[in-house]
Amino acid sequence: xxxxxxxxxxxxxxxxxxxxxxxxxxxxxxxxxxxxxxxxxxxxxxxxxxxxxxxxxxxxxxxxxxxxxxxxxxxxxxxxxxxxxxxxxxxxxxxxxxxxxxxxxxxxxxxxxxxxxxxxxxxxxxxxxxxxxxxxxxxxxxxxxxxxxxxxxxxxxxxxxxxxxxxxxxxxxxxxxxxxxxxxxxxxxxxxxxxxxxxxxxxxxxx
Amino acid sequence: xxxxxxxxxxxxxxxxxxxxxxxxxxxxxxxxxxxxxxxxxxxxxxxxxxxxxxxxxxxxxxxxxxxxxxxx
Numbered sequence: 001x002x003x004x005x006x007x008x009x010x011x012x013x014x015x016x017x018x019x020x021x022x023x024x025x026x027x028x029x030x031x032x033x034x035x036x037x038x039x040x041x042x043x044x045x046x047x048x049x050x051x052x053x054x055x056x057x058x059x060x061x062x063x064x065x066x067x068x069x070x071x072x073x074x075x076x077x078x079x080x081x082x083x084x085x086x087x088x089x090x091x092x093x094x095x096x097x098x099x100x101x102x103x104x105x106x107x108x109x110x111x112x113x114x115x116x117x118x119x120x121x122x123x124x125x126x127x128x129x130x131x132x133x134x135x136x137x138x139x140x141x142x143x144x145x146x147x148x149x150x151x152x153x154x155x156x157x158x159x160x161x162x163x164x165x166x167x168x169x170x171x172x173x174x175x176x177x178x179x180x181x182x183x184x185x186x187x188x189x190x191x192x193x194x195x196x197x198x199x200x201x202x203x204x205x206x207x
Numbered sequence: 208x209x210x211x212x213x214x215x216x217x218x219x220x221x222x223x224x225x226x227x228x229x230x231x232x233x234x235x236x237x238x239x240x241x242x243x244x245x246x247x248x249x250x251x252x253x254x255x256x257x258x259x260x261x262x263x264x265x266x267x268x269x270x271x272x273x274x275x276x277x278x279x
Binding site: 034037038041042045046083084085087088089091092094095096098099103142161162165167168169179180183184186187190191193194197199 | 213215216217218220223225226227230233234235237238259260261262265266269270272273274276277
């Protein structure tokens with residue numbers, strides 16, 4: 001049950017969306033309109049990240065994202081504690097749904113390199129993340145640490161996510177995994193590499 | 208090598224809640240940002256995760272932009 005002192009707008013949403021509310025269908029339709037507005041605005045904001053050949057499908061993605069966000073919100077409504085505004089809580093589901101779809105859509109026809117061939121492009125055509133490395137010595141230390149310190153899976157994820165800048169939810173889809181699991185692998189790989197490069201950990205970390 | 212370059216490659220050390228736990232706090236973080244509260248002090252681990260995770264950073268920016276747009 002939401003906490004006492006919830007703002008009026010949030011109280012109204014929660015009350016009308018409750019399973020036993022006679023206003024539930026109308027409130028769900030209003031919420032869907034709001035979610036669709038959010039997914040369309042986010043799609044428009046990030047349109048330049050999508051190849052032009054994929055623009056025709058963007059509105060379908062927005063509708064799918066709003067539909068899935070609404071289902072998620074109605075399912076999770078009993079978990080809403082009212083510590084944040086209802087619209088902020090609801091909109092995060094819409095953003096999550098459209099954001100994941102946009103990243104996957106942008107990478108739909110792009111190949112993901114998960115082997116060591118990405119290092120061979122150096123130094124003449126370094127990917128953006130590696131272009132920041134100044135000097136071959138630092139680059140060589142990093143490459144050696146990646147080869148010697150990381151497991152195969154950590155190496156694949158680090159090279160793709162950091163060097164090739166493949167979004168982790170795209171990687172999750174290609175590697176039959178989840179975004180959280182891929183991030184955990186990346187996090188562990190970075191922890192090992194920081195240690196190998198002499199940049200110690202100030203305290204114990206979790207995932 | 209510049210610090211921000213290293214951060215981009217190796218991430219920031221320290222507690223990092225990960226994507227799922229970060230998502231659970233996202234509405235609190237965004238409401239706090241919009242109220243002008245010192246989020247680096249209130250949500251230090253989440254702030255670190257947002258700096259370490261490009262997808263969560265993009266999602267957070269999207270949510271803040273959406274909330275701003277809804278108020279127009």
